[in-house]
Amino acid sequence: VVPGILLMTIGSSVIGAAVSVATDMNEGIIARFRTMAIHRPSVLIGHVTGSVLQSVAGVVLVGAVALAIGFRPTHATAPEWLAALGLIVLFATALTWIAVGMGLASPNAEAAGNSAMPLILLPLISSAFTPLHSMPGWFQPVAQYQPFTPAIETLRGLLLNTPIGNNGWLTIAWSLALTTLGYRWSTTTFNRDPK
Numbered sequence: 001v002v003p004g005i006l007l008m009t010i011g012s013s014v015i016g017a018a019v020s021v022a023t024d025m026n027e028g029i030i031a032r033f034r035t036m037a038i039h040r041p042s043v044l045i046g047h048v049t050g051s052v053l054q055s056v057a058g059v060v061l062v063g064a065v066a067l068a069i070g071f072r073p074t075h076a077t078a079p080e081w082l083a084a085l086g087l088i089v090l091f092a093t094a095l096t097w098i099a100v101g102m103g104l105a106s107p108n109a110e111a112a113g114n115s116a117m118p119l120i121l122l123p124l125i126s127s128a129f130t131p132l133h134s135m136p137g138w139f140q141p142v143a144q145y146q147p148f149t150p151a152i153e154t155l156r157g158l159l160l161n162t163p164i165g166n167n168g169w170l171t172i173a174w175s176l177a178l179t180t181l182g183y184r185w186s187t188t189t190f191n192r193d194p195k
Contacts, residue, residue, distance in 0.1 A: 002066045003155035004128025007148055009062045010055045010092045011119040014099040017051035021103030022112035044186050048096045055092035056085075075161035084158040087171060091151050094175040095119055097182025104189040123148045147174040 021044070024030050033043050063071075076084070099116050106112035125139075126148040132140055143149055150170035157164030 001129060002063075002071045003159060004123055004126065004148075004152050005066070006059050006062055006088070006155065007091065007151055008120065008123040008128065009058045010088065010095055011123060011148075013055040013058045014051055014092065014095045014119055015113055015116040016054065017047055017096050018099040018103035018106070018112040018116040019109045021047055021100050022106045022109045025104060026108055040191060041187055044100055044190055047100055048093065051096040051099070052089060052092045055096070056089060059088050059092075073159035076159045080158045084155055087151065087154055087158070090175045090179075091147075091171065094147075094178035094182065097179050097186060099182075101182050101185035101189065104186055122146055123152070126152055128152050147171075147178065150174060 024043075024047075030043065034040075099119060102115045103112040106115055126143055126146060128148065132144055132149070135143055150167040151174070153162075153167040154164050154171045156162045157167065
């Protein structure tokens, strides 16, 4: 269960990025930045960097609590721990860019928080808490072909020595695709929308 909760922590952390971007867009600070001689995407990159750091800190805190209450990844080697950390940073970056896009597309902070809610709910319909094979047949493809399931299975494999299969590559592909999509959506919206 712990790998699912760790990635759920990322999903809940990045909602703050959506809310803070929407708040900045509506409170005039972005209008001020637009008049300054700064690289335009630097405002968004700052939000993403801050959110990824918050997400990683949240995962470390939740992971420490999990270790304190009995989670024992005894077979994980140092390279596997580093790979798990890299996966967490990559996945957090992908979700943060999507959240920033949601924040830019939202009319206010409340709407941004609501629109980013699927980032918390998607882990609930993944393999985080229930094995895929025990789900109803019609629901298994929904759970299997979404970004959280391969990320959770990869994290499980790295920390608990379970088979990863092609989930590692799927996680990287999902993360890069979501990062690219979120970055393009965010920068296009930011450059077009003079709120």
